[in-house]
Amino acid sequence: MRHRSSIIIMVLQVFLLSWLALGCSPAGTPAAAVGQTEGLPGRTPSPTRYYDVALPPKTATAKAQSPIPAATTSSSSGGVRLTVLHTNDSRGYVDPCG
Amino acid sequence: MPKGSVARRATKIKAIRSEAQNPVLVLDAGDTLFGQMLALQSEGRVIVEAMNAMGYDAMAVGQMDLAKGVEVLLARAKEARFPILSCNLVGAQEQKLIFQPYALLERGGVRFGIIGVTEPEALESPGVREVAQVFDPVASVKKHLDEIKGQYDVLIVLSHLGVEGDRALAQAVPEIDLIIGGKSRRLMSAPDIVGSTFITQMGYDGEWLGRLDVTLDAQGQLRDPQGMVIELGPDVAEDAELKALVDSYKEQFPQPTTEPTK
Numbered sequence: 001m002r003h004r005s006s007i008i009i010m011v012l013q014v015f016l017l018s019w020l021a022l023g024c025s026p027a028g029t030p031a032a033a034v035g036q037t038e039g040l041p042g043r044t045p046s047p048t049r050y051y052d053v054a055l056p057p058k059t060a061t062a063k064a065q066s067p068i069p070a071a072t073t074s075s076s077s078g079g080v081r082l083t084v085l086h087t088n089d090s091r092g093y094v095d096p097c098g
Numbered sequence: 099m100p101k102g103s104v105a106r107r108a109t110k111i112k113a114i115r116s117e118a119q120n121p122v123l124v125l126d127a128g129d130t131l132f133g134q135m136l137a138l139q140s141e142g143r144v145i146v147e148a149m150n151a152m153g154y155d156a157m158a159v160g161q162m163d164l165a166k167g168v169e170v171l172l173a174r175a176k177e178a179r180f181p182i183l184s185c186n187l188v189g190a191q192e193q194k195l196i197f198q199p200y201a202l203l204e205r206g207g208v209r210f211g212i213i214g215v216t217e218p219e220a221l222e223s224p225g226v227r228e229v230a231q232v233f234d235p236v237a238s239v240k241k242h243l244d245e246i247k248g249q250y251d252v253l254i255v256l257s258h259l260g261v262e263g264d265r266a267l268a269q270a271v272p273e274i275d276l277i278i279g280g281k282s283r284r285l286m287s288a289p290d291i292v293g294s295t296f297i298t299q300m301g302y303d304g305e306w307l308g309r310l311d312v313t314l315d316a317q318g319q320l321r322d323p324q325g326m327v328i329e330l331g332p333d334v335a336e337d338a339e340l341k342a343l344v345d346s347y348k349e350q351f352p353q354p355t356t357e358p359t360k
Contacts, residue, residue: 079315080208081120082252085111088127088280090304091162092137092145094344096100096332097303 101305101329104148104344105336110307110328111152112337121206124153127280127299128160128216128258131174136344139351141166142174147343150179156201158214158256159184160280164223168196168230183214183256186238188231196230199242202249208314211250213242215257215267217281235259236270243273252314254278261290261297268292275320276312288325296323305330 115122126149131142142163149157159182163171175182175197185199200213215235221227239255253275257264260281268274272293279299289296289310300308309326 079313079321080206082208082312082314082320083114083118083120083122084254084276084278084308084310084312085114085122085124086126086278086298086300086308086310087107087130087304087306088258088278088299089129089160089162089283089302090102090126090145091129091133091302092131092142093102093134093304094104094136094144094148094347095134096103096106096330097305098100098102 160258
């Protein structure tokens with residue numbers, strides 16, 4: 001009985017790891033509010049290195065509020081049009097999925 | 099029909115950048131580096147190299163980005179030519195920030211302040227709870243916002259809090275112009291609007307590329323949002339550079355077959 005339980009647990013672990021590593025979310029409409037999954041084996045914690053908090057502005061000038069530049073393309077009603085391309089939760093996918 | 103791939107995404111990003119006469123940012127809200135086998139085998143290197151090649155401007159730390167532990171993500175952050183951001187993931191002992199909290203970028207004369215925020219569930223990744231804490235997202239964003247006041251025209255938060263967390267953040271910090279979110283994996287063709295903050299995210303598994311066009315008006319407000327879901331289907335050509343990159347990793351890390359072993 002105990003041996004049988006161990007086998008079942010092992011099968012479940014293999015399934016979860018396979019799903020994480022190879023699995024692909026169901027095709028079609030995206031899931032709404034699907035929870036995140038972690039199934040990787042634990043690892044020994046190592047001492048944490050820290051980001052240096054003294055953060056100088058990278059490219060920004062230190063000036064206060066500046067007028068919005070008109071050099072770039074303006075929309076018909078004035079102002080600057082901006083384009084933001086964005087991704088999230090791509091989970092290491094390099095190939096087509098679905 | 100299978101969708102996605104970094105090679106198709108690169109094709110779209112390059113095309114949009116080459117055609118645009120206005121500032122273009124490329125951003126990611128996290129849970130990006132790990133999941134698929136090749137990414138796990140390479141400890142996220144294939145993804146960071148791909149994002150470098152696609153010219154990403156910034157990314158937030160999500161729970162799954164810590165799947166190989168804090169040290170591995172710190173190593174990837176050093177290789178990335180874009181900042182990997184979290185303003186609220188701190189060391190368990192000294193409570194210092196582990197990653198860069200924000201970035202200040204300028205594109206086409208417009209100054210962008212970009213803050214990254216990580217969900218509390220990040221501690222559930224293996225080995226993370228032992229070395230890190232997650233501070234309150236709202237308080238952390240407010241704290242770092244104070245540091246960069248006057249240094250940006252547009253304030254963007256890259257969030258892996260989920261849509262409800264994003265809405266709460268927008269209500270608590272109305273200075274935020276735009277939240278690019280993740281975790282809820284919603285496919286949003288148009289942004290949610292909370293006060294004057296736009297909130298959006300774009301599905302999961304890299305199957306789509308989100309595009310949001312907005313106008314920064316003379317008063318410094320964003321308006322006229324126009325969202326777009328770009329499906330990365332078979333009709334999108336694969337970028338040769340990215341395909342070669344992925345192929346080189348596949349040679350380095352042969353993929354296991356799905357056939358049962360005898």
